[in-house]
Amino acid sequence: MNGAVGASDTAAGPDGSELDRLREIARRIRVEVIRSVHHARAGHLGGPLSAADLLAALYFHELRVRAEEPRWEDRDRFILSKGHSSIALYAAMALRGYFPIEELLTFDGAHSRLQGHPDMTRLPGLDMSTGSLGMGISAGMGMALGARLTARDVRVYVMLGDGECQEGEVWEAAMAATRYRLDNLVVIVDHNRLQQYGWPGEGPDGRTPPQAPGELVAKWQAFGWRVLHIDGHDMASILDAFARARAGDGRPIAIVADTVKGKGVPFMEGRFFWHTRPIKPEEYEQAMRELGEPVLGAPAPEVTR
Ligand SMILES: Cc1ncc(C[n+]2csc(CCOP(=O)(O)OP(=O)(O)O)c2C)c(N)n1
Numbered sequence: 364m365n366g367a368v369g370a371s372d373t374a375a376g377p378d379g380s381e382l383d384r385l386r387e388i389a390r391r392i393r394v395e396v397i398r399s400v401h402h403a404r405a406g407h408l409g410g411p412l413s414a415a416d417l418l419a420a421l422y423f424h425e426l427r428v429r430a431e432e433p434r435w436e437d438r439d440r441f442i443l444s445k446g447h448s449s450i451a452l453y454a455a456m457a458l459r460g461y462f463p464i465e466e467l468l469t470f471d472g473a474h475s476r477l478q479g480h481p482d483m484t485r486l487p488g489l490d491m492s493t494g495s496l497g498m499g500i501s502a503g504m505g506m507a508l509g510a511r512l513t514a515r516d517v518r519v520y521v522m523l524g525d526g527e528c529q530e531g532e533v534w535e536a537a538m539a540a541t542r543y544r545l546d547n548l549v550v551i552v553d554h555n556r557l558q559q560y561g562w563p564g565e566g567p568d569g570r571t572p573p574q575a576p577g578e579l580v581a582k583w584q585a586f587g588w589r590v591l592h593i594d595g596h597d598m599a600s601i602l603d604a605f606a607r608a609r610a611g612d613g614r615p616i617a618i619v620a621d622t623v624k625g626k627g628v629p630f631m632e633g634r635f636f637w638h639t640r641p642i643k644p645e646e647y648e649q650a651m652r653e654l655g656e657p658v659l660g661a662p663a664p665e666v667t668r
Contacts, residue, residue, distance in 0.1 A: 377424070377602045385598050388458060389419035393627040394509075394656045395431025395454035398472040406471055406479065407559025407622035407639040408631060410524060411451035411652050413555040417620055418455040420601045421520060437515060440506050442491040445524035445553060446480040447639070453477045453486075461488045468603035497530025499523070500550060504536045507548035507615075509608045518609075522551045526558030526573045534586065537615075541587035546611035552579060553595065555566070555624040557635045567624070567633040583617035587663040 366519070379387075392415040400406035422428070443452045449646045450470055457464045464474070469475035476485040480494030490506070493499045503521035506528065510517035540548050556572035567568030574582075583590045591607060593600040601620070608616040625631030628650045642650065653656045 413622040446493030497532040595622035
């Protein structure tokens with residue numbers, strides 16, 4: 364089985380069938396996230412699930428990339444700065460045809476190309492190794508500047524977590540991007556209002572969100588960025604934001620995408636508890652049912668870790 368899904372062939376705008384196609388890809392990403400984490404008996408869930416719609420839109424509609432030629436020099440760059448959500452990125456890449464979908468079941472194994480956090484020295488198609496929160500945006504800023512200096516028509520997309528935005532390095536890069544007027548740099552904040560544990564408070568699951576409502580929008584604006592605030596699970600809004608981000612005005616672009624941690628699996632939604640956690644067999648079956656996917660085969664074989 365290859366099972367790869369083609370990128371959109373047409374240059375036409377996002378009509379209803381294109382939106383449905385992308386929604387189905389997002390569902391497939393969620394299915395592969397659950398299957399792979401269950402198989403590995405370890406891995407992050409909440410953050411990968413919140414990012415699935417954004418990744419489907421990126422890899423199947425927005426990014427100019429060639430799965431069959433991952434080192435193509437003029438490709439757009441994508442950096443998953445919230446590298447702990449790697450399994451969602453791997454699922455999107457496998458579905459897009461970068462590698463066989465079966466390889467997802469090697470996730471987090473000792474000899475796998477699909478490490479718990481993205482390792483660009485192992486997997487062609489990754490533009491940056493990430494996992495230490497806060498660093499991906501600096502790398503992306505450098506790539507966007509490099510594209511400018513070499514006169515390449517390359518756009519750079521970086522996905523950050525809202526908890527990650529507590530890292531000082533994020534704002535150092537944000538200042539530099541404004542200084543260099545990098546309107547080929549697009550940050551996407553997966554604004555799910557939960558982080559790993561957080562503190563008790565008034566937000567989802569009784570936790571204090573990393574930022575107060577509206578705070579991140581105001582912060583990116585204050586740093587001189589053009590901010591688009593959207594529903595990160597609404598495919599039409601996601602595509603519209605990417606299209607608007609292409610009209611450069613000299614400012615880097617921040618898409619603050621409101622999302623739900625654990626989206627798509629109701630018993631995981633809005634629960635910090637599911638940030639990272641092994642799935643019990645009965646939970647696996649329930650999650651697959653909720654995603655509308657048949658539960659295939661016996662429990663996972665052992666993995667070399
Ligand atoms: C520098 C650094 N500190 C701590 C961690 C451990 N860590 C991994 S994920 C995470 C929470 C991230 O929250 P957020 O950015 O909101 O991601 P999401 O909720 O989307 O998973 C933390 C603290 C890390 N990977 N890097």
